[in-house]
Amino acid sequence: METKNNLLISTSPHIHSPISTTKIMWIVALCLLPAGVWGVFNFGINSLFIVLASVVSALLTEFIITRLLGRFTLLDGSAFLTGLLIGYNMPPDIPAFIPVLASVFAIAVVKQTFGGLGRNFMNPALAGRVFALFCWTEDMTRWSPSMLSASDAFTGATPLSQGPAEFLSKSGSYLDLFLGNISGCIGEVSVLLLLVGAAVLFLLRIITWEIPAAYIGTFIVFAWVFGGLTDGGGFFRGDVLFHTLSGGLMLGAFFMATDMVTSPLTRKGMIIFGVGCGFFTFIIRFLGGLPEGVSLAIILMNITVPLINKFSKPVKFGLVRDNNNEAGK
Amino acid sequence: MKKIMTFPMGGVHPPDSKEYSNSFSIRNAPIPSLAVIPMQQHMGAPAECLVNVGDKVEEGMLIGKSTGYFSANVHSSIPGTVKDIQEIYLPTGMKSKVVLIELEGEFRKPGSKSDDWRSASPKDLLDKIVNMGIVGLGGATFPTHIKYNLKPEVKLEYFVVNGVECEPFLTCDHRLMLEKTNEILEGIEIINKIMNPQDIYIGIEKNKPDALAVFEQTIGAKGLPFKVMPLKVKYPQGDEKQLLKALIGREVPSGGLPLDIGAVVSNVGTVFAIYEAVCLNKPLIERIVTVSGTAVKTPSNLKVRIGTKIGDLIDECNGVSKKPGKIIVGGPMMGFATADLNAPVTKGTSGVLVLSVREANLAGELTCIQCGKCVAACPLGLNPTTLYKLVDHGLYEEAKAESLFDCKECGCCAFVCPSHIPLVQGMRLGKFMVKKQKVK
Ligand code: SF4
Ligand code: SF4
Numbered sequence: 001m002e003t004k005n006n007l008l009i010s011t012s013p014h015i016h017s018p019i020s021t022t023k024i025m026w027i028v029a030l031c032l033l034p035a036g037v038w039g040v041f042n043f044g045i046n047s048l049f050i051v052l053a054s055v056v057s058a059l060l061t062e063f064i065i066t067r068l069l070g071r072f073t074l075l076d077g078s079a080f081l082t083g084l085l086i087g088y089n090m091p092p093d094i095p096a097f098i099p100v101l102a103s104v105f106a107i108a109v110v111k112q113t114f115g116g117l118g119r120n121f122m123n124p125a126l127a128g129r130v131f132a133l134f135c136w137t138e139d140m141t142r143w144s145p146s147m148l149s150a151s152d153a154f155t156g157a158t159p160l161s162q163g164p165a166e167f168l169s170k171s172g173s174y175l176d177l178f179l180g181n182i183s184g185c186i187g188e189v190s191v192l193l194l195l196v197g198a199a200v201l202f203l204l205r206i207i208t209w210e211i212p213a214a215y216i217g218t219f220i221v222f223a224w225v226f227g228g229l230t231d232g233g234g235f236f237r238g239d240v241l242f243h244t245l246s247g248g249l250m251l252g253a254f255f256m257a258t259d260m261v262t263s264p265l266t267r268k269g270m271i272i273f274g275v276g277c278g279f280f281t282f283i284i285r286f287l288g289g290l291p292e293g294v295s296l297a298i299i300l301m302n303i304t305v306p307l308i309n310k311f312s313k314p315v316k317f318g319l320v321r322d323n324n325n326e327a328g329k
Numbered sequence: 330m331k332k333i334m335t336f337p338m339g340g341v342h343p344p345d346s347k348e349y350s351n352s353f354s355i356r357n358a359p360i361p362s363l364a365v366i367p368m369q370q371h372m373g374a375p376a377e378c379l380v381n382v383g384d385k386v387e388e389g390m391l392i393g394k395s396t397g398y399f400s401a402n403v404h405s406s407i408p409g410t411v412k413d414i415q416e417i418y419l420p421t422g423m424k425s426k427v428v429l430i431e432l433e434g435e436f437r438k439p440g441s442k443s444d445d446w447r448s449a450s451p452k453d454l455l456d457k458i459v460n461m462g463i464v465g466l467g468g469a470t471f472p473t474h475i476k477y478n479l480k481p482e483v484k485l486e487y488f489v490v491n492g493v494e495c496e497p498f499l500t501c502d503h504r505l506m507l508e509k510t511n512e513i514l515e516g517i518e519i520i521n522k523i524m525n526p527q528d529i530y531i532g533i534e535k536n537k538p539d540a541l542a543v544f545e546q547t548i549g550a551k552g553l554p555f556k557v558m559p560l561k562v563k564y565p566q567g568d569e570k571q572l573l574k575a576l577i578g579r580e581v582p583s584g585g586l587p588l589d590i591g592a593v594v595s596n597v598g599t600v601f602a603i604y605e606a607v608c609l610n611k612p613l614i615e616r617i618v619t620v621s622g623t624a625v626k627t628p629s630n631l632k633v634r635i636g637t638k639i640g641d642l643i644d645e646c647n648g649v650s651k652k653p654g655k656i657i658v659g660g661p662m663m664g665f666a667t668a669d670l671n672a673p674v675t676k677g678t679s680g681v682l683v684l685s686v687r688e689a690n691l692a693g694e695l696t697c698i699q700c701g702k703c704v705a706a707c708p709l710g711l712n713p714t715t716l717y718k719l720v721d722h723g724l725y726e727e728a729k730a731e732s733l734f735d736c737k738e739c740g741c742c743a744f745v746c747p748s749h750i751p752l753v754q755g756m757r758l759g760k761f762m763v764k765k766q767k768v769k
């Protein structure tokens with residue numbers, strides 16, 4: 001690029017679609033906000049501190065590291081988004097040092113070690129959460145009850161750790177699950193508000209249907225066919241509604257599995273990725289020792305993305321010779 | 330109702346920005362007092378210069394002779410004296426010999442229209458096209474006679490007239506279709522006589538309903554066997570490959586030509602030039618140029634003599650309304666930016682666009698976030714982000730193996746990239762480096 005008489009010389013194209021990476025990051029963050037507000041409302045002011053602690057420490061870590069590298073990247077919104085998601089994935093009463101360390105780990109180790117935005121192969125927020133889960137398992141699985149739940153919710157159990165039968169008889173209804181009158185991580189409980197945010201992202205074409213649909217669809221099929229076996233009920237008796245509405249499935253499927261950096265490039269690849277996420281979420285939830293499988297499942301699939309990309313290349317134009325014509329042969 | 334067609338894979342929807350100029354009739358640009366006429370205005374070998382400094386030339390006189398089959402004739406667009414012969418860089422980055430002609434003397438009287446072609450042989454008509462220096466006016470400037478010179482054993486299935494004009498801002502083909510409908514149709518009849526295809530399609534995008542209507546009507550009234558095909562608006566439908574995929578459902582093989590799938594495509598501007606060449610005995614010395622963009626005071630469609638300076642055209646449109654940030658020769662998706670207001674209009678110049686400073690300023694580049702938007706947008710099913718990375722790392726041969734050379738630089742990938750990565754620039758660099766290594 002050079003300028004003579006102040007006229008810019010650059011390669012075509014000379015116009016550009018209005019979307020930008022920075023806009024994408026901030027819009028995703030904005031679309032996450034309602035669900036977080038609900039979380040604070042539901043679990044109390046302490047959860048706000050948790051979210052703030054993660055955001056601030058993520059931003060600070062990013063700032064310090066990029067500063068050392070002579071860059072400034074806070075405005076691109078990616079560090080903010082990572083911090084926000086880590087906060088959302090924390091239980092409301094966790095000691096604040098855990099989200100702080102999770103954020104530092106996410107930004108410093110998972111993101112910046114590989115060169116910053118776009119180069120990490122795992123979703124930093126999820127890696128941060130899983131890191132915390134392994135280091136401080138007890139803290140990460142101690143839950144405070146929803147303040148809004150009308151029933152006598154007892155401390156120490158999310159709907160998932162209770163299972164459908166116990167939850168529905170003792171703690172709440174499907175509607176509570178949908179609205180978020182339950183215990184769980186700060187940002188994951190309100191399915192309704194997460195769906196509202198996701199709808200906006202769909203309308204703005206920031207996320208496409210492939211990953212969430214394949215993810216949730218696959219999970220539903222497995223939960224329906226086999227879920228009944230562990231919950232008691234048998235084949236084809238899984239409580240699909242309960243399992244889709246609880247845990248971090250919605251947050252994961254719409255906001256974390258769709259992370260562009262760590263998901264495949266093509267539509268075909270995205271569907272494979274989504275199916276994989278759904279399958280592993282099912283495996284971990286129903287057969288693994290952990291009550292929640294979303295984070296691990298997505299991370300697992302993140303790792304396979306280069307492989308998926310290799311096997312889901314787009315079909316090149318002009319290679320299909322089904323042209324049924326004689327002239328060209 | 331007719332089915333409205335389009336191509337299935339990739340493509341983008343930039344704002345078409347045609348409203349700036351599509352309601353203005355074509356008017357004559359002033360005759361240049363000095364015409365700068367390049368010998369290289371077409372794809373292929375440059376023409377051989379036939380004149381010397383000091384020579385007197387007439388309007389329409391042959392001054393550059395085609396140097397073989399893959400080349401084209403060049404004519405003087407004005408009467409005058411050859412003032413100088415130089416080598417300059419054209420906005421496309423190509424270096425070319427140019428003949429500078431100073432205006433002087435008489436213009437030709439426009440001849441009366443002749444219908445003799447109806448009794449002429451296809452060979453004579455083809456010769457006319459060669460002599461008159463006709464090349465594709467859609468932008469690629471492929472010498473037309475090569476396309477039309479079919480081997481005797483080939484039976485052409487489709488001839489497609491390209492009235493798509495998918496580049497934003499450009500309206501020269503649109504205006505031509507409205508104002509010269511009869512002439513274009515006669516041009517198609519001439520081509521029909523040369524190649525005798527089984528079917529003739531005229532493809533026009535839906536954002537030109539008036540052009541669709543006038544063609545339907547006139548063809549109906551004249552009882553011609555041509556089919557008007559409405560197309561959905563999508564860039565780059567004006568590309569031969571995408572247009573044929575949309576209309577006849579076949580894919581031009583990688584590295585091949587439309588003829589490989591039984592079709593020949595010509596732009597409406599080319600068809601009109603053929604009409605003028607054959608019926609009026611007029612060489613290709615003028616073309617329609619859209620002067621538009623957000624910073625031009627009076628966007629216009631001008632009939633311009635080849636060799637007119639682009640700066641003169643901007644002046645003819647009352648200059649700029651805002652501080653100009655970028656001048657583009659061609660369309661905004663595939664055109665070339667230039668800072669040289671003396672650059673001449675050539676046979677391939679479909680537009681001169683002036684963008685304001687605000688639009689010209691490039692947004693900062695970020696790293697690739699692997700969003701896949703470029704992959705989804707590529708109409709040729711390439712993987713632009715991977716190609717870009719390969720080129721960036723100097724792995725040119727690997728990029729070539731990933732079909733780098735199929736890329737036609739349509740710009741869809743860079744248009745959608747949220748990180749504003751100059752993907753097309755990468756593709757060009759990659760191709761350049763591969764060619765360079767081959768030369769070594
Ligand atoms: S410029 Fe090349 S790579 Fe990019 S979309 Fe067009 S053909 Fe595909
Ligand atoms: S559109 Fe840009 S950011 Fe997205 S994958 Fe392609 S090159 Fe990367």
